[in-house]
Amino acid sequence: MNILGIESSCDDTAAAVLSDGKILSNVIASQTVHEQFGGVVPELASRAHNKTIWATVDQALETSGFSMPDVDAIAVAKGPGLMGSLLVGLGFAKGLSLSWEKPLIGVNHIDAHMYANFIEHNEVFPFVALIVSGGHTRLVHVTAPFEHTVLGKTRDDAAGEAFDKIGKMLNLPYPAGPYVDRHAKTGNPxxxxFPRAMAKKGLDFSFSGLKTSVLYYLRDQRQSYIDEHLDDLCASVSAAISDVLLVKLRRAVRKTGVKQVMVAGGVSANSMLREKVRAMAKKEGVNLMIPAMEYCTDNAAMIAKAGEMKARLDQFDGMELKPFASL
Structure with a gap:
């Protein structure tokens, strides 16, 4: 099948074409308007999507060598995400579906992050997935396609949110997560x-206490001290977050007895986390799947892949498909 994927759940407008399981194009138009505010402004995000979505989809089709008559189905993110942003992508996908008489497939953005792993890995079940992004941190036991049981989730902030907000405290550019990772590579963890909240019990997460701890720590230091030890501070923050993620993932693997583990979402690009998870998988004797860097953050290739999987199961949607801020 030839699947056109469209993603607009937050501040990246993305489109991709997948054909017979292979990604032929994966175009992302990132928004820079939010940098001056230090975070995503929903109204500005939806306006930016409106300006770029047609050009983004057109470029994805052109790069793939396909045109709309070649497309068999249109997959689009239906949520979770910013309502205004989702409406732009969903409305555009519906317009294409109606005008070209192509089937429509609504995709859960979080499902897509998981199944992005199947772009480069064989589809294997069951598995435990650690999904870590700016808005989500959860452990999921997956027994079959789109048959999930949530084992644990964050009780407050997501891991990616903690990275970004702590990075902002350190005066790093937005989005701060990648900059924290970059500095952490040469720092002392x-x-x-810093605290590892709830590390000794259960499968839920909590990162709000870590943010508060870092805030108080920095408040008592001179700016010159912070600048001098920026790499060490970033490494210490990365260690605190990745240690908690790792211990929870190991606990979930042992609880379920699975032999397949995957990490997904924007934070799966974090180098310290990737290194620790690889070591854990080797020690536990489980197969590890981590997506390539271009499939970690929000992208449309993952939407197209999840859409292909749903199409195989004959899970199509009609014009009544609605966006959901939370799913």
């Missing part, structure tokens, strides 16, 4: 002993 044992420089500051």
């Amino acid at each position: 044992e420089f500051a002993d």
